[in-house]
Each structure stands twice: as C-alpha cells, then as structure tokens.
Amino acid sequence: MTNLGPITLESGFPSIARPTGHTTPADLTNLGPAARSAIQELLDTTGAVSFRGFGIRTVDEFEAAAQSLLGRLAPYKGGDAPRRAEKGLIYNAAGPDKSRLLRAHNELSYAPWHPTTLCFGCARPADQGGATTLIDGHRVYSSLPHDIQDAFRTRGVTYIQHLPHTPTDPASGIKSWPETFETDVKDEVMRHCQANYTTATWTPLGLLTTHRTPATLDIGPAPRTTWFNQAHIWQDPTTTPDPTDMRLWQTRLGYGAIYGDGTPILATHLDTISATLEQCTIPVYWNSGDLLLVDNRAVMHGRTPYTGDRQVYVAFA
Known part of the structure; x- marks a missing residue:
C-alpha cells in the first residue's frame, strides 16, 4: 500500500484508491503531480484502478473528475452500443437490455479508432446485480x-x-x-x-x-x-x-x-x-460515488444483469 497524502493506493486487479481522510468530490480533481504519476503507473501496471469513497455522484462532479483524470474527452463516434449522452461527452453506461449479460469487450476494438482509457462513475448502484466486469486481456x-x-x-x-x-x-x-x-x-x-x-x-x-x-x-x-x-x-x-x-x-x-x-x-x-473470457472475469461491485479507470487496451469489460435504476456514467479518452 502506498500513502500519497490525500489518497492511498493498493495494487491488485483492480487496484484500489481510497481517500486517507474526509474528502469532497473536488479533492479528486486537485491531485498533485506525485499522486497523478502514481495512479498512472498503477493503471499501466495492473490495467484498472477503482476509486472508492470519493463521493462522485452527480454528472457535473463526474465530468470534472473524468476530465481531471483523463484529460481531453472523446466522442463515441462509430460505436455500436445504444449510448445516451448525459452531458457533453459524458455518456450513460447502462448498456442495452438490463436483464442480459453484457459480454466482455474492448471499447471500439472493431472501429478505426479506440479510446486508450475509460472512466466509469456510479451515481446509483443497481438494486441487484449490475457489477462491471473486468477481464485481463x-x-x-x-x-x-x-x-x-x-x-x-x-x-x-x-x-x-x-x-x-x-x-x-x-x-x-x-x-x-x-x-x-x-x-x-x-x-x-x-x-x-x-x-x-x-x-x-x-x-x-x-x-x-x-x-x-x-x-x-x-x-x-x-x-x-x-x-x-x-x-x-x-x-x-x-x-x-x-x-x-x-x-x-x-x-x-x-x-x-x-x-x-x-x-x-x-x-x-x-x-x-x-x-x-468467462473464466477470466472479475466483477467490480459498485457503491454510490465510486469511480473506475480502465486501460482499454489491456483490459476488457462487461456488465452483469441487474434490476432497478442503475446509473453509471462513462467517459472516453
């Protein structure tokens, strides 16, 4: 475990980032160079970093955090999934039929361009199910x-x-x-x-x-x-x-x-x-306010079936 002042980092799949004390959504957008470098190194090494306890719940808070962590965001042009833009280049990540498993994939691997990094954020977890699945490529x-x-x-x-x-x-x-x-x-x-x-x-x-x-x-x-x-x-x-x-x-x-x-x-x-792919699947269960960074080249993702009003955002870079 690495302590970097406002956050602690723990290696694994996915790796875990937690605040060291009381935090606000703005704290995640104001990380210093050392913390940003450590997060990027962990993402490059493990392929996914789960941010827990940072309280990122609204679309505005998620947009600020995604822009801070990813830099310039990209549109979903050419994608085959039925995505709805929530604000600007922030999309809904609910996926199609919630009663069906969303199978493992790399975002836009079939297209002429693909994002290198994905950022997911949970405003409201599903009543049951709805985990985002990660698969080490x-x-x-x-x-x-x-x-x-x-x-x-x-x-x-x-x-x-x-x-x-x-x-x-x-x-x-x-x-x-x-x-x-x-x-x-x-x-x-x-x-x-x-x-x-x-x-x-x-x-x-x-x-x-x-x-x-x-x-x-x-x-x-x-x-x-x-x-x-x-x-x-x-x-x-x-x-x-x-x-x-x-x-x-x-x-x-x-x-x-x-x-x-x-x-x-x-x-x-x-x-x-x-x-x-099924044998290699790891579920990530959501709490309200969580974020998840995924290296789209190294790690595939999917979603388990769910019930209720699941609200998960996604941004691409």
Missing part, C-alpha cells in the same frame, strides 16, 4: 490454445456492419448509420468511412462497411501480448453461417466478423474464446 491470451492465439495474432479480424438508414427496434441491437456516426449527412459519413474503414458502400438497405484490425496488441514498457477484439460478440454462427459471402451481406442488416484474410472464424474457436 493478457491472461485471456495466455489461457487460449496456441492455434487460436496464432490464428488471431497473425490474421487479425475484419468486422462487417450493415447499418440501416433509419432506427430499428432497440431490441434488435442494430443502430442506424446516422445514430452510429452522429450525423445524417451522407456525404460526410462516406468521406469519413472512405478515409478510415477498409471498405464502405451505400446499399438499398443502408451503409455496408468492413474494417480490418489487429486482434491482439503488444503493450507496456516490457511488451506483453493482450487479447483485443470482440469477434465472439459480432460473429454469431447461428444467424450468419457464412459471413464471408459479401453478396449475402447486401441483403441483411447487422454485424459480423471474419479473419482478416477473409476466411471464417471457426465456431469451435468462438466457443473456446467465450469460455475463456
């Missing part, structure tokens, strides 16, 4: 069979999305392209996609894009390979038995994933990945 990669490691590391993943022109039933989990790219100006969206995605095409149904990305990353001063993809979420063999057939994608909306070389990802590999 290096532990996941190390736990997978060598053939799966090699396939994803050498081939990468190509993500496919066919987004409709207008919003669909929220239960479908498919966002429209204006919702996804936060504008309904087609020329603006196409310029963005042509500059950043592997392919982008207008269809009678909507916007069809593909994007090839690495599926693992080597991170840290002494680089370690970490799992960095969500192919297990985007590719469902029961609904897209042949996701490599781009002619069929012209006629169906939704999301899919294949290897970066254009070959299908084996259903047995996806099953093994899902089981490994």
Whole structure:
C-alpha cells in the first residue's frame, strides 16, 4: 500500500484508491503531480484502478473528475452500443437490455479508432446485480490454445456492419448509420468511412462497411501480448453461417466478423474464446460515488444483469 497524502493506493486487479481522510468530490480533481504519476503507473501496471469513497455522484462532479483524470474527452463516434449522452461527452453506461449479460469487450476494438482509457462513475448502484466486469486481456491470451492465439495474432479480424438508414427496434441491437456516426449527412459519413474503414458502400438497405484490425496488441514498457477484439460478440454462427459471402451481406442488416484474410472464424474457436473470457472475469461491485479507470487496451469489460435504476456514467479518452 502506498500513502500519497490525500489518497492511498493498493495494487491488485483492480487496484484500489481510497481517500486517507474526509474528502469532497473536488479533492479528486486537485491531485498533485506525485499522486497523478502514481495512479498512472498503477493503471499501466495492473490495467484498472477503482476509486472508492470519493463521493462522485452527480454528472457535473463526474465530468470534472473524468476530465481531471483523463484529460481531453472523446466522442463515441462509430460505436455500436445504444449510448445516451448525459452531458457533453459524458455518456450513460447502462448498456442495452438490463436483464442480459453484457459480454466482455474492448471499447471500439472493431472501429478505426479506440479510446486508450475509460472512466466509469456510479451515481446509483443497481438494486441487484449490475457489477462491471473486468477481464485481463493478457491472461485471456495466455489461457487460449496456441492455434487460436496464432490464428488471431497473425490474421487479425475484419468486422462487417450493415447499418440501416433509419432506427430499428432497440431490441434488435442494430443502430442506424446516422445514430452510429452522429450525423445524417451522407456525404460526410462516406468521406469519413472512405478515409478510415477498409471498405464502405451505400446499399438499398443502408451503409455496408468492413474494417480490418489487429486482434491482439503488444503493450507496456516490457511488451506483453493482450487479447483485443470482440469477434465472439459480432460473429454469431447461428444467424450468419457464412459471413464471408459479401453478396449475402447486401441483403441483411447487422454485424459480423471474419479473419482478416477473409476466411471464417471457426465456431469451435468462438466457443473456446467465450469460455475463456468467462473464466477470466472479475466483477467490480459498485457503491454510490465510486469511480473506475480502465486501460482499454489491456483490459476488457462487461456488465452483469441487474434490476432497478442503475446509473453509471462513462467517459472516453
């Protein structure tokens, strides 16, 4: 345990930061250089830091704390989750259907850009459930069979999305392209996609894009390979038995994933990945006023089902 005046830091997964005495929300935004450096070092080392007892409850308090800890905040442009902005670049992190498990993922790992750090804050915990789950990406990669490691590391993943022109039933989990790219100006969206995605095409149904990305990353001063993809979420063999057939994608909306070389990802590999992610999952239970910093490159996150009016914010940088 490290004592840094206003806070104490304890290593672990996640690491824990606590105030040393009476504190106000403003105290977390006014940390000195030594405390900030120690927090960053702990985040770089362990991948996640949980701040407990700092009393960050309102969206204004969370915005100030997130800006202080993260610096310049980023928009959720290009994301597939149905997020609602609470204020500026502070989003609601409730996720879709609260009765369902939100599976492990790295934020925007499927997109041309991804945040390096996430900041979550809890204004009100769920009545039951609602833990944010953390999954160490290096532990996941190390736990997978060598053939799966090699396939994803050498081939990468190509993500496919066919987004409709207008919003669909929220239960479908498919966002429209204006919702996804936060504008309904087609020329603006196409310029963005042509500059950043592997392919982008207008269809009678909507916007069809593909994007090839690495599926693992080597991170840290002494680089370690970490799992960095969500192919297990985007590719469902029961609904897209042949996701490599781009002619069929012209006629169906939704999301899919294949290897970066254009070959299908084996259903047995996806099953093994899902089981490994479950084995590596650590739940973080919320109290009102808690914060959580997550290195998005090193650590995946998710959410358990819940009941009640859970209010958790998230910011990206």
